[in-house]
Amino acid sequence: MLRDAAVLIDGDHIAWVGPRGDVAAHHAAPLQEIEIDGVLFPGFIDCHTHGVFGAPRLDDHERRALGVDYKAIAAAGGGILQSVHDVRRRPEVELASLTRSRLAALLKGGATTIEVKSGYGLELEAELKQLRVVRQLAGELSATLIPTFLGAHEVPPEYRGKRAEYVRLVCEEMIPAVARERLARCCDVFCEPGVFSAAESRQILTAAARYGLALKLHADELEGSGGAELAVELGALSADHLAAISDTGIRALAGSSTVAVLLPGTMIFLGKRSQAPARRLIEAGAAVALATDFNPGTSPTLSLPLVMALGVSQLGLRHAEAVTAVTINAAAALGLAADRGQIAPGCVADLVVAAVDDWREVAYWMGAGVVSAVWTAGSACPA
Amino acid sequence: MLRDAAVLIDGDHIAWVGPRGDVAAHHAAPLQEIEIDGVLFPGFIDCHTHGVFGAPRLDDHERRALGVDYKAIAAAGGGILQSVHDVRRRPEVELASLTRSRLAALLKGGATTIEVKSGYGLELEAELKQLRVVRQLAGELSATLIPTFLGAHEVPPEYRGKRAEYVRLVCEEMIPAVARERLARCCDVFCEPGVFSAAESRQILTAAARYGLALKLHADELEGSGGAELAVELGALSADHLAAISDTGIRALAGSSTVAVLLPGTMIFLGKRSQAPARRLIEAGAAVALATDFNPGTSPTLSLPLVMALGVSQLGLRHAEAVTAVTINAAAALGLAADRGQIAPGCVADLVVAAVDDWREVAYWMGAGVVSAVWTAGSACPA
Numbered sequence: 112m113l114r115d116a117a118v119l120i121d122g123d124h125i126a127w128v129g130p131r132g133d134v135a136a137h138h139a140a141p142l143q144e145i146e147i148d149g150v151l152f153p154g155f156i157d158c159h160t161h162g163v164f165g166a167p168r169l170d171d172h173e174r175r176a177l178g179v180d181y182k183a184i185a186a187a188g189g190g191i192l193q194s195v196h197d198v199r200r201r202p203e204v205e206l207a208s209l210t211r212s213r214l215a216a217l218l219k220g221g222a223t224t225i226e227v228k229s230g231y232g233l234e235l236e237a238e239l240k241q242l243r244v245v246r247q248l249a250g251e252l253s254a255t256l257i258p259t260f261l262g263a264h265e266v267p268p269e270y271r272g273k274r275a276e277y278v279r280l281v282c283e284e285m286i287p288a289v290a291r292e293r294l295a296r297c298c299d300v301f302c303e304p305g306v307f308s309a310a311e312s313r314q315i316l317t318a319a320a321r322y323g324l325a326l327k328l329h330a331d332e333l334e335g336s337g338g339a340e341l342a343v344e345l346g347a348l349s350a351d352h353l354a355a356i357s358d359t360g361i362r363a364l365a366g367s368s369t370v371a372v373l374l375p376g377t378m379i380f381l382g383k384r385s386q387a388p389a390r391r392l393i394e395a396g397a398a399v400a401l402a403t404d405f406n407p408g409t410s411p412t413l414s415l416p417l418v419m420a421l422g423v424s425q426l427g428l429r430h431a432e433a434v435t436a437v438t439i440n441a442a443a444a445l446g447l448a449a450d451r452g453q454i455a456p457g458c459v460a461d462l463v464v465a466a467v468d469d470w471r472e473v474a475y476w477m478g479a480g481v482v483s484a485v486w487t488a489g490s491a492c493p494a
Numbered sequence: 495m496l497r498d499a500a501v502l503i504d505g506d507h508i509a510w511v512g513p514r515g516d517v518a519a520h521h522a523a524p525l526q527e528i529e530i531d532g533v534l535f536p537g538f539i540d541c542h543t544h545g546v547f548g549a550p551r552l553d554d555h556e557r558r559a560l561g562v563d564y565k566a567i568a569a570a571g572g573g574i575l576q577s578v579h580d581v582r583r584r585p586e587v588e589l590a591s592l593t594r595s596r597l598a599a600l601l602k603g604g605a606t607t608i609e610v611k612s613g614y615g616l617e618l619e620a621e622l623k624q625l626r627v628v629r630q631l632a633g634e635l636s637a638t639l640i641p642t643f644l645g646a647h648e649v650p651p652e653y654r655g656k657r658a659e660y661v662r663l664v665c666e667e668m669i670p671a672v673a674r675e676r677l678a679r680c681c682d683v684f685c686e687p688g689v690f691s692a693a694e695s696r697q698i699l700t701a702a703a704r705y706g707l708a709l710k711l712h713a714d715e716l717e718g719s720g721g722a723e724l725a726v727e728l729g730a731l732s733a734d735h736l737a738a739i740s741d742t743g744i745r746a747l748a749g750s751s752t753v754a755v756l757l758p759g760t761m762i763f764l765g766k767r768s769q770a771p772a773r774r775l776i777e778a779g780a781a782v783a784l785a786t787d788f789n790p791g792t793s794p795t796l797s798l799p800l801v802m803a804l805g806v807s808q809l810g811l812r813h814a815e816a817v818t819a820v821t822i823n824a825a826a827a828l829g830l831a832a833d834r835g836q837i838a839p840g841c842v843a844d845l846v847v848a849a850v851d852d853w854r855e856v857a858y859w860m861g862a863g864v865v866s867a868v869w870t871a872g873s874a875c876p877a
Contacts, residue, residue, distance in 0.1 A: 169813070169854045176810045177773075216862055376860060380807045384767045390560075414861025417800070424763045427559045430552070471552045477759060478797025478861060479599055 112470065118151065120460045123488035128454050149483060150470045152434065153454050154223025154461025155415045156441035159351050159372050159402035161261075162217075162227040163210045163241040165197035168407045175382060191231070191265045194407055198231040198241060207244045213413065214252055217405065218492060220414040221482040223461035224255040226402075226445055228299055230264030235285055238262050242294035253487040255461075257445050259327060260286065260295040263307050263315050278311050282318035290322035297348065297445070299327040302338040309337050316345050325446050331356040343367040349400070349444040353387040354378060361388070365395035370444035373436075374404035375421040376412040389426035399428070400444045401436040416465075416481055419474035430471040460489035495853065501534065503843045506871035511837050532866060533853045535817065536837050537606025537844025538798045539824035542734050542755050542785035544644075545600075545610040546593045546624040548580035551791045558765060574614070574648045577790055581614040581624060590627045596796065597635055600788065601875060603797040604865040606844035607638040609785075609828055611682055613647030618668055621645050625677035636870040638844075640828050642710060643669065643678035646690050646698050661694050665701035673705035680731065680828070682710040685721040692720050699728050708829050714739040726750040732783070732827040736770040737761060744771070748778035753827040756819075757787035758804040759795040772809035782811070783827045784819040799848075799864050802857035813854040843872035 117134045119127040119142075127137045134142075171189040184190050198206065210227075217225055227245045232238035242258050249256040262285045263278070270277035289295045298319030302312040316326045325348050330338025332352035339360030342350035350356075350364060351372040364371050373387045392399055401422045404410040412418065419433040428436065442452030450458050465473045466483035473481055485492040500517045502510040502525075510520045517525075554572040567573050581589065593610075600608055610628045615621035625641050632639040645668045646661070653660035672678045681702030685695040699709045708731050713721025715735035722743030725733035733739075733747060734755040747754050756770045775782050784805045787793040795801060802816040811819065825835030833841050848856045849866035856864055868875040 167852070167855060167858055169852055169858060172806055172858055173812055173854070176806045176812065178810070220861070379762060379804070380860060382807045382810070410860075411858055411862075412860040417861035421762070423555055423559045424765045427561065427765070429556055429559065469550070469552055471556070472550060475550055475552060475555055475794055477763060477793075477795040478603070478800035479794075480863060 116151075118454060118462070120489045123460055125454060125456055125458045125460050127456055147464055149464045149466045150473065151454065152221070152463045152465060152470075152473065153438045153452055153458070154463050154485070154487065155221040155437045156224040156445065156447070156452060157217055157222040157402050157405070157415055157437070158226050158349065158400055158441040158444040159374060159404050160217070160225055160227050161230060161404070161406035162214055162225065163198070163206060163229065163244050164194050164231055164407045165201045165206065165209060166407070167411060168193055171408055191408060192268060194231045195233050195265070195267065199234065199237045203240050203244060206240065207247055210244055211248055211251065213405070214248060214254060214256070216413045217403070217415070218252065218254045218485060219482065220416060221463040221485060222254060222415050223463065223485060223487045224257065224442070224445070224447065224451060226257040226259055226297070228259040228261040229295070230261030230299075233262065233265060233267035235288060238285055239288065239292065239294065242289065246294060253490065253492045255487070257297065257447075258295045259297040259299050260289045260319070260324065261299045261301070262286075263300040263312070265301065265306060274311070278314060281315055286318050286322050286324070290324065296325060297327050298324040299329060301329040302336060302341065303329065303332055304334045304336050309341050312338070312341060313345065316347070320345070327351060331360060335360070339364055343369050348446050351402075352377075353392070354383070354385060356388065361392055361395050361397065364392065364397040368443070370398045370400050370440055372400045372402055372444050373422070373426060374402055374410065375425045376418050377404045377410040379421060379425065380410050380412065386425050389422070389428055393428075393432065398440045398443060399432065399436050400440040401433065402441065416473055417477060420477045423474050430474050433474040434470070460486060462486040499534075501837060501845070503872045506843055508837060508839055508841045508843050510839055530847055532847045532849045533856070534837065535604070535846045535848060535853075535856065536821045536835050536841070537846050537868070537870065538604040538820045539607040539828065539830070539835060540600055540605040540785050540788070540798055540820070541609050541732065541783055541824040541827040542757060542787050543600070543608055543610050544613060544787070544789035545597055545608065546581070546589060546612065546627050547577050547614055547790045548584045548589065548592060549790070550794060551576055554791055574791060575651060577614045578616050578648070578650065582617065582620045586623050586627060589623065590630055593627055594631055594634065596788070597631060597637060597639070599796045600786070600798070601635065601637045601868060602865065603799060604846040604868060605637060605798050606846065606868060606870045607640065607825070607828070607830065607834060609640040609642055609680070611642040611644040612678070613644030613682075616645065616648060616650035618671060621668055622671065622675065622677060625672065629677060636873070636875045638870070640680070640830075641678045642680040642682050643672045643702070643707065644682045644684070645669075646683040646695070648684065648689060657694070661697060664698055669701050669705050669707070673707065679708060680710050681707040682712060684712040685719060685724065686712065686715055687717050687719050692724050695721070695724060696728065699730070703728070710734060714743060718743070722747055722754075726752050731829050734785075736775070737766070737768060739771065744775055744778050744780065747775065747780040751826070753781045753783050753823055755783045755785055755827050756805070756809060757785055757793065758808045759801050760787045760793040762804060762808065763793050763795065769808050772805070772811055776815065781823045781826060782815065782819050783823040784816065785824065799856055800860060803860045806857050813857050816857040817853070843869060845869040
């Protein structure tokens with residue numbers, strides 16, 4: 112914590128940070144000075160979103176509130192496949208327009224770097240369409256967007272009873288096509304009993320690694336299935352969700368550089384009464400990140416500060432751990448820790464101002480717009 | 495639900511609402527027309543806040559996250575008494591300034607009517623100071639503020655071991671002084687084992703009723719103590735919290751006009767794994783309202799739309815029930831149902847616009863600023 116500090120920005124990078132009185136000794140050229148009132152944070156990093164979708168799933172929300180279970184919701188036309196049907200038929204231009212305003216809201220809440228997954232296409236063209244939307248918006252929005260291919264989000268209806276064929280399609284057609292067009296940096300799989308098994312996840316991620324994609328894994332969300340251990344074994348950047356992680360999984364993460372990405376907003380939105388064992392992960396030595404999991408079915412959450420407050424209240428994080436979880440640890444979960452997630456020389460000049468007196472307030476006021484200004488790559492974002 | 499509708503406002507009241515095509519038949523004078531894009535709701539009503547306080551209780555938040563219990567937090571100088579100490583010594587002008595910006599944030603989130611309790615004074619002058627802040631801000635802010643006297647929020651340290659004396663002070667000095675200066679509309683008591691017993695609560699509320707104050711009760715929050723039944727017996731406007739309400743309490747509320755005010759944000763911020771039995775209350779026939787419980791220790795929540803989303807996800811409300819819970823039912827919890835909480839002729843022209851396509855989205859996007867415009871008494875509030 113520096114009080115009365117200054118940050119020197121040179122172009123799109125941070126050149127120096129230190130006591131305000133020492134600025135003069137660290138620059139030669141004339142300065143453009145901007146006074147900040149409040150607390151300056153590194154730009155927040157939302158390292159897990161499913162940000163490209165069509166309509167919100169409002170019926171699912173109410174059905175779940177009334178106690179209808181997952182299978183009955185799917186049978187009624189809801190669940191992931193509702194979003195898949197929507198994304199498949201919706202024109203790319205419409206998807207881009209809907210996604211633009213949603214990612215802009217995340218940016219306004221301080222998310223200067225946002226990971227965005229595909230996974231509502233589940234067929235080659237629709238998956239590519241989602242990733243092209245991300246590429247287009249990366250050129251339009253001030254935030255840095257990190258695209259992740261998640262063709263293995265669910266087995267699509269046309270492959271029911273032919274799982275192996277779908278896995279082959281993902282490995283042999285989708286991953287090569289995504290890599291060829293350079294449409295994704297990472298590949299993710301939903302590893303969960305009833306979705307993709309650990310063996311299928313290994314097969315898909317192994318194929319992705321051959322094509323140079325970094326790896327991530329939806330692991331141990333609702334039931335444990337050794338997902339965390341698999342993520343570590345494969346050298347994945349992150350294992351995400353982890354509400355049902357085992358002791359073995361905790362030990363595996365603790366002994367690795369794979370980041371534990373926790374998503375408390377999802378458990379709250381789903382009405383669950385449990386959360387991932389964040390303190391046990393931290394005390395074992397794992398790196399913990401937080402993210403919104405922004406998606407239309409289980410987490411229509413557009414605010415990292417809200418997720419940070421839930422991190423403290425629901426996961427038992429210290430305020431400092433909540434800040435680390437959306438900055439340097441979240442950067443590591445995207446392979447970006449070399450130059451993001453800190454206010455330090457050489458880092459990209461992504462900065463967030465919270466209009467608060469005490470830095471801890473950023474993870475305290477729930478539902479308040481505490482972020483008052485955002486810079487990306489050295490430039491102020493429009494309010 | 496009206497689509498393509500119009501609302502006619504005459505001065506500070508709603509004169510007519512109906513299909514847009516029928517406007518011409520319902521007015522004579524020239525109109526000033528304002529086009530709305532989105533969904534128009536009655537102004538939201540936050541019927542339970544402790545909005546006048548000094549510093550946020552950040553240490554309590556982290557201590558609780560790390561598993562420190564209520565008593566140990568109090569022993570370390572936290573808890574309600576930290577806010578009491580703060581409010582007692584803080585100048586009225588400072589309290590007004592802090593409260594102004596916080597209530598303005600609630601208003602921006604759509605709360606056009608806000609109940610504000612005292613209860614961090616616990617001595618005559620400091621209680622009056624809090625209520626005078628509310629009166630001052632009622633004249634400055636566009637929101638309607640409803641002041642509630644909560645001198646029986648806790649037994650202050652100087653009356654430890656002399657509870658009966660404090661109860662007598664509340665009944666015989668504070669309530670008469672508050673009534674004389676017309677500083678409160680309602681009187682509330684924190685009825686909970688270890689705070690004020692049902693007998694003490696009855697004594698205080700009975701005194702308040704003699705002075706013409708409407709009654710409210712913090713009831714059955716952490717442990718059941720017959721609070722809901724007492725609220726009904728005394729004809730209180732509302733019984734609030736209710737996470738530990740008994741079946742008898744549910745039946746009592748269902749057979750009465752006392753509103754059940756539920757506060758799901760508090761349980762989330764406290765890291766609790768349970769919530770009030772909202773569906774059982776509704777199905778029994780009770781009227782359910784939602785509120786932020788905005789306060790520095792257990793619910794620094796500045797957004798009614800977030801509370802509505804938690805109402806659906808955590809309490810099992812339908813979207814329509816969540817809307818009712820912050821409009822007409824919340825109006826009833828303040829004795830204001832005659833002219834607030836609806837878009838209807840004769841009602842105060844308090845209106846909220848949500849920039850959404852489907853009205854249910856107001857209780858869906860978590861942490862998003864869905865409210866795009868607010869009117870109070872027929873006038874637009876500054877953005």
